[in-house]
Each structure stands twice: as structure tokens, then as C-alpha cells.
Amino acid sequence: MNAIIELDHVHKVYHTGEVDVHAVRDVSMTIQRGEFVAIMGASGSGKSTMMNTLGCLDRPTQGRYLLDGIDVSQLDRDQLATIRNEKIGFVFQGFNLLSRTSALENVELPMMYVRKSVGRRDQRERAMHALEMVGLADRAGHHPNQLSGGQQQRVAIARALVNQPAMLLADEPTGNLDTQTSIEIMGVFQKLNDQGITIIMVTHELDIASYTKRNVIMRDGRIVSDLPVAKRSIATEELRKLREAHEAVQLVS
Amino acid sequence: MKIFAILRVAVRAMRRNKMRTILTMLGMIIGVGAVIATVSLGDGAKSQVEAQIASMGQNVIQVFAGSFTRGGVRSGWNNAGTLTVEDALAIEREIPDVTVISPEYRNGTLVAAGNQNWSTTIMGEGPDYLDIRQWPLEEGAMFTPMDVRAASKVAVVGKTVADQLFPDGNVIGHVIRIKNVPFVVVGELAPKGFSFMGSDQDDTVIVPYSSAMKRLFGATNIRGIMVQAKDEKSMAEVQDEITDLLRERHKIAPGHDDDFMLRTQDDIRQIADSASATMRILLAGVACVSLIVGGIGIMNIMLVSVTERTREIGIRMAVGAHGWDILLQFLTEAVALSLVGGFLGILLGAGSSKLFAYWKDWPALTSPFWVMGAFVFSALVGIFFGFYPAWKASKLDPIDALRYE
Numbered sequence: 001m002n003a004i005i006e007l008d009h010v011h012k013v014y015h016t017g018e019v020d021v022h023a024v025r026d027v028s029m030t031i032q033r034g035e036f037v038a039i040m041g042a043s044g045s046g047k048s049t050m051m052n053t054l055g056c057l058d059r060p061t062q063g064r065y066l067l068d069g070i071d072v073s074q075l076d077r078d079q080l081a082t083i084r085n086e087k088i089g090f091v092f093q094g095f096n097l098l099s100r101t102s103a104l105e106n107v108e109l110p111m112m113y114v115r116k117s118v119g120r121r122d123q124r125e126r127a128m129h130a131l132e133m134v135g136l137a138d139r140a141g142h143h144p145n146q147l148s149g150g151q152q153q154r155v156a157i158a159r160a161l162v163n164q165p166a167m168l169l170a171d172e173p174t175g176n177l178d179t180q181t182s183i184e185i186m187g188v189f190q191k192l193n194d195q196g197i198t199i200i201m202v203t204h205e206l207d208i209a210s211y212t213k214r215n216v217i218m219r220d221g222r223i224v225s226d227l228p229v230a231k232r233s234i235a236t237e238e239l240r241k242l243r244e245a246h247e248a249v250q251l252v253s
Numbered sequence: 254m255k256i257f258a259i260l261r262v263a264v265r266a267m268r269r270n271k272m273r274t275i276l277t278m279l280g281m282i283i284g285v286g287a288v289i290a291t292v293s294l295g296d297g298a299k300s301q302v303e304a305q306i307a308s309m310g311q312n313v314i315q316v317f318a319g320s321f322t323r324g325g326v327r328s329g330w331n332n333a334g335t336l337t338v339e340d341a342l343a344i345e346r347e348i349p350d351v352t353v354i355s356p357e358y359r360n361g362t363l364v365a366a367g368n369q370n371w372s373t374t375i376m377g378e379g380p381d382y383l384d385i386r387q388w389p390l391e392e393g394a395m396f397t398p399m400d401v402r403a404a405s406k407v408a409v410v411g412k413t414v415a416d417q418l419f420p421d422g423n424v425i426g427h428v429i430r431i432k433n434v435p436f437v438v439v440g441e442l443a444p445k446g447f448s449f450m451g452s453d454q455d456d457t458v459i460v461p462y463s464s465a466m467k468r469l470f471g472a473t474n475i476r477g478i479m480v481q482a483k484d485e486k487s488m489a490e491v492q493d494e495i496t497d498l499l500r501e502r503h504k505i506a507p508g509h510d511d512d513f514m515l516r517t518q519d520d521i522r523q524i525a526d527s528a529s530a531t532m533r534i535l536l537a538g539v540a541c542v543s544l545i546v547g548g549i550g551i552m553n554i555m556l557v558s559v560t561e562r563t564r565e566i567g568i569r570m571a572v573g574a575h576g577w578d579i580l581l582q583f584l585t586e587a588v589a590l591s592l593v594g595g596f597l598g599i600l601l602g603a604g605s606s607k608l609f610a611y612w613k614d615w616p617a618l619t620s621p622f623w624v625m626g627a628f629v630f631s632a633l634v635g636i637f638f639g640f641y642p643a644w645k646a647s648k649l650d651p652i653d654a655l656r657y658e
Binding site: 052055057058077078081082084085086090092096097098100101109110112113114117159163 | 255258265269564565567568569570571572573574575576577578651652655
């Protein structure tokens with residue numbers, strides 16, 4: 001069994017005031033190791049709730065969730081925190097880096113909460129290695145406000161990778177970025193996925209989803225479509241096309 | 254290793270908002286500083302009182318003539334008229350643990366030399382008086398047992414009297430007139446300063462008790478006896494023996510009151526101690542109030558800090574921080590604030606009390622006990638007032654915290 005995620009009739013109900021909001025209804029899904037999945041849907045479709053549940057930030061109200069073979073549906077706050085630390089790397093829309101803290105130290109952050117503590121020098125090395133993987137080794141000493149949006153998101157990806165998690169969980173990772181930078185970030189994800197890292201991404205942009213291998217579409221808390229991507233975009237190709245188009249514009253003018 | 258990481262984060266958070274950090278610490282700095290300064294000055298004053306009490310001599314028991322009751326009227330102390338030189342000599346002779354005694358007769362009168370005059374206290378004492386009080390001579394010598402037997406007209410003068418009567422210095426061998434009786438000055442006392450009661454101990458003339466009684470005041474009874482016991486252990490026993498001996502000599506029937514009174518330095522020390530204990534309680538109260546105010550300042554700022562850094566807390570939780578990690582981090586920051594504040598307060602308090610001491614010529618003693626106490630108390634204030642904000646931070650929901658703007 002090589003499944004990283006197994007959702008088995010998962011429900012999530014929020015009790016807000018008098019009305020119960022049924023955010024996720026009876027979702028069952030399996031994601032295998034090495035997949036690159038986009039979960040899509042309009043706002044209110046339940047994709048954010050799915051994200052929080054998959055990310056072990058929240059527990060399902062009903063149903064079973066196996067992450068890397070561990071049933072996380074019944075764990076308490078601190079146990080979930082340990083699971084997040086060991087199995088999941090988060091990439092957020094707003095980057096969520098600590099300000100006034102260098103890129104390197106931001107990347108080291110998850111290691112601060114590793115239960116078997118990591119040696120200081122070991123931490124440095126692993127953080128540097130993660131920065132190298134996203135091509136930012138030369139910016140290790142920079143603070144977030146000295147980095148562009150794309151660079152900040154790369155630092156966030158490095159942070160997500162540093163504890164060698166079972167999967168990366170990206171929540172609208174390109175939401176705050178321009179087209180070219182978005183494609184670059186997708187390029188980073190594709191490269192990582194090619195190295196065997198499982199990536200699950202929540203997005204509402206179709207063209208961004210086309211860089212993944214599998215698209216899951218949600219509506220009203222249910223999965224309405226779950227298909228492999230037929231015409232997959234390749235980031236390096238798209239970037240080349242973009243550059244050519246750019247040059248063409250410059251030639252014309 | 255982990256504690257260093259937490260400390261690094263705490264220091265960074267404190268440096269991020271230097272002004273705020275300093276203002277927050279100010280509460281602790283002023284509180285601890287005030288406590289250390291007042292305690293230092295208080296301890297200094299106490300040590301001075303201790304020194305003055307000790308300057309009365311080692312293992313000294315003072316016997317005072319007591320009161321008497323006649324026809325229902327009770328006289329005040331020193332009026333019983335029953336204490337005699339023979340009593341004093343009997344104490345020295347019959348109680349083995351008594352080393353020396355000095356019968357005392359004191360009276361105030363006018364003293365003159367040349368064209369100068371000065372009102373002072375004449376102390377009629379025995380030859381061992383200066384030894385009992387450990388009072389050195391500046392010049393000359395104490396009168397002898399022979400002088401006592403002969404009721405010689407010799408005197409030892411205190412510094413104040415010497416200065417008043419002989420402005421030129423040069424006292425020894427000169428004649429002073431006490432109640433118009435000429436006395437030869439044989440010694441000048443080293444200055445002893447003020448007693449803890451505030452009287453000038455140097456404003457005195459010491460003459461043999463026999464001379465004072467016979468030649469000056471025509472007295473038959475002494476006012477008191479100074480008794481020195483062999484050592485501290487024998488003090489209580491000697492007091493009992495003096496009481497028994499004097500009751501027997503004065504033929505006081507069982508059940509009747511003593512016509513004399515005993516007092517030791519311990520009694521005086523107890524009075525001084527109870528006064529300073531009251532001061533201490535007062536100080537401790539002020540200290541508590543100021544530290545509570547300082548602590549509330551820390552709590553306030555920590556609550557602000559937790560709110561400001563909600564998103565940071567969310568990030569930390571998302572990447573795996575347990576509630577305990579967050580609690581520990583904010584608690585560390587609060588304790589760091591209070592400890593650094595406390596440390597600076599100790600410096601401020603010790604420094605300002607030293608400065609005051611230097612200015613006002615008042616001793617200041619900053620005891621390690623209070624420094625340690627202030628430090629520990631600062632830490633406790635940090636833990637106590639930092640706990641609620643830290644606990645609040647640790648209970649945040651990571652999803653809400655991450656979404657916090």
C-alpha cells in the first residue's frame with residue numbers, strides 16, 4: 001500500500017450560531033506517493049476546509065483520515081502538531097515568513113520543534129540544502145522584506161521541505177504572484193515532484209492547475225470531478241514561450 | 254540546546270521594540286531599585302545602631318537603682334537610694350563569672366577652665382570603666398584604683414568638653430573647675446560620636462566615683478553599676494546571681510518588687526530590632542506594590558505582543574509547535590523582561606544608595622541576600638504576570654491565527 005492520503009467518508013461540520021455549516025460532505029479519496037494533485041473549486045466549495053483537514057490543522061467531524069498510514073482523526077492538538085512537523089510541509093498564499101528573520105532562520109524554524117532535537121550545525125546544513133533545492137542559497141542571509149514575492153515563496157517552499165515531509169501542502173501558492181513568477185514557482189514544484197515529492201495544492205486558477213498531474217474539483221463540499229490532467233503544462237516550456245513573446249513585443253516596438 | 258533557541262527568539266522580540274521594552278522594564282527597574290536603595294540605607298543605619306550598641310561594651314549588664322513605693326506613691330527610676338558602692342563591690346567579689354565592675358554616679362553641672370565654661374555630664378566611675386566600654390584614650394591615662402580610694406581630684410575629659418574648654422588643644426595637666434572644685438585633667442578620650450539615642454557621648458567628664466560622690470555632689474548612693482560578665486554564655490546566670498545577691502543585701506522579702514533594674518545590650522538591641530522590623534514590613538509592602546505595578550506593565554505588554562504576533566504563533570503552530578512550546582516562549586520573554594529589569598533595578602538601587610551614602614555621610618549596605626531576593630522575586634513576577642498572556646497564546650487555534658491580519 002503506497003497511499004499517502006486516504007480519506008474515508010469524511011465530513012466536516014461547523015457549528016456557527018444556529019446554523020450548522022456542512023463544509024465537507026462524505027468525501028472519500030486516495031492520493032498515492034509521488035502524485036501532484038490540484039484541489040479546485042469556487043470559494044465556499046469546501047476546498048479550504050479540505051486543506052485544513054489534510055494539513056492536520058483541523059479534525060474531521062466524522063469519517064477516517066489516514067495520513068501515511070496513521071489515523072489522525074482521533075489525535076489531540078499536540079499530537080497533530082507533531083504530525084504536521086514530521087509529515088507535512090506548508091506553503092501559504094501569503095508566504096507567512098517571519099519578518100526581521102533571515103531566510104536561513106525561517107527555513108530552520110520547523111527544526112526548532114522537532115521532538116528529537118537536531119544539532120545546531122546539522123540544522124544549518126539542512127536549511128542550506130533546502131535553500132539550494134529552491135535555488136536561493138545565495139540569499140540565505142536576506143530578510144523577507146529584501147526578497148521579491150517569488151523569492152519569498154521559494155523560502156517558504158524550502159521551509160516546507162526542510163523536515164523531509166511526506167508531502168507538500170500548498171494553499172493558493174501563486175495567489176499573490178504575477179504570471180511569470182507563478183510559472184516559476186510551478187516550475188519549482190514540478191522539479192520537486194520529479195524528484196518524488198508528493199504535492200497537494202489548492203487553487204482556483206485553471207491554468208495553474210494544469211501544471212499538476214491530477215485535478216480534483218469540489219462543489220458544495222463534495223468531489224464532483226477527479227481526473228488526470230490531459231494536457232499538462234510544463235513550466236520550463238511555458239517560461240520559454242513567455243520569454244519569446246516578450247522578445248517579440250520588444251522587436252515590434 | 255532548545256532553550257538557547259527560545260532565548261534567541263526572546264531577545265530578538267525584545268530588540269524589535271526597544272523603546273517599548275525599556276518602558277516596560279522601567280516599572281521593574283524603579284520598583285526593584287527603590288527596594289534595594291531603601292533596604293541598603295536601612296541596613297546601613299541598622300549596622301550603625303549595632304555598632305553603637307556594641308560600643309557600650311562586650312557582655313555588659315547595667316544595674317540601675319530602682320523605684321520605691323512610699324505611702325502608695327511610687328517614685329521613678331534611680332530614686333530608691335538603696336544601691337551602694339558596697340553592693341557593687343559585693344557583686345565583683347561574690348559572683349565568680351563577673352570580671353570587672355564600675356559603680357556609677359552621674360550628674361550634670363557646669364565645668365570651667367580659664368575663662369571658658371561648659372555645662373556637661375559628670376560621670377563618677379570606677380577605674381575599669383573605659384575597659385568595659387572599650388573606649389580608648391587619645392592622650393594621657395585613666396585614673397587608678399588609688400585615685401578612687403583617695404577620692405583624688407583628677408578627671409578624664411571627652412572630646413567635646415576638651416574642645417569647648419581648651420580651644421587651643423593641650424588639655425593634659427591643666428586644671429578644670431567642677432562646681433568650683435579644681436580637678437587635674439589626666440586623660441583625654443578618643444571621640445566616640447553620637448549614641449544611637451542621639452546624645453553626644455563625647456560631651457562628658459569622667460572622675461572617680463568617690464570624688465564625684467564626696468567632693469562634688471555629697472551623695473551616699475550610686476545611680477547604677479556597670480558589670481561585665483566573663484563571656485556571653487554566662488550572661489543569663491550572672492543576671493540571676495546579681496538579682497539574688499542584691500535582693501538579699503537589700504533584704505527584700507519574697508513577693509516584693511526589686512528596688513533595682515537590670516538591662517543588657519540584648520534588651521536594647523531588641524528595641525532597636527523591633528523598630529527596624531516594623532520598617533522592614535513597611536518596606537516589604539512598598540516593594541510588593543511597586544513590583545505588582547511593574548508586573549502588570551509586563552502583563553499588559555505581553556498581551557499586546559501576543560496579539561501582534563498572532564500570525565507568527567500560527568506559523569509556528571503550523572510547522573509543529575506544541576502549545577507548550579508557545580507557552581514557554583512567551584513566558585521566557587516575560588521573565589527575560591522582568592529579570593533584566595530587576596537586574597538594572599539592582600544596579601540602580603545599589604548605585605543610588607552608594608551615591609546617597611557618599612553625599613550624606615550615611616552608611617549603605619547592599620546585602621547579597623536582598624540582591625538575590627530581588628532577583629528571584631523579579632523572576633517570580635515575570636512568571637506570574639507572564640503566564641496568562643503566554644497561556645492565551647498557547648491556546649490559539651492555528652487556523653484562526655494564520656488568517657489573522
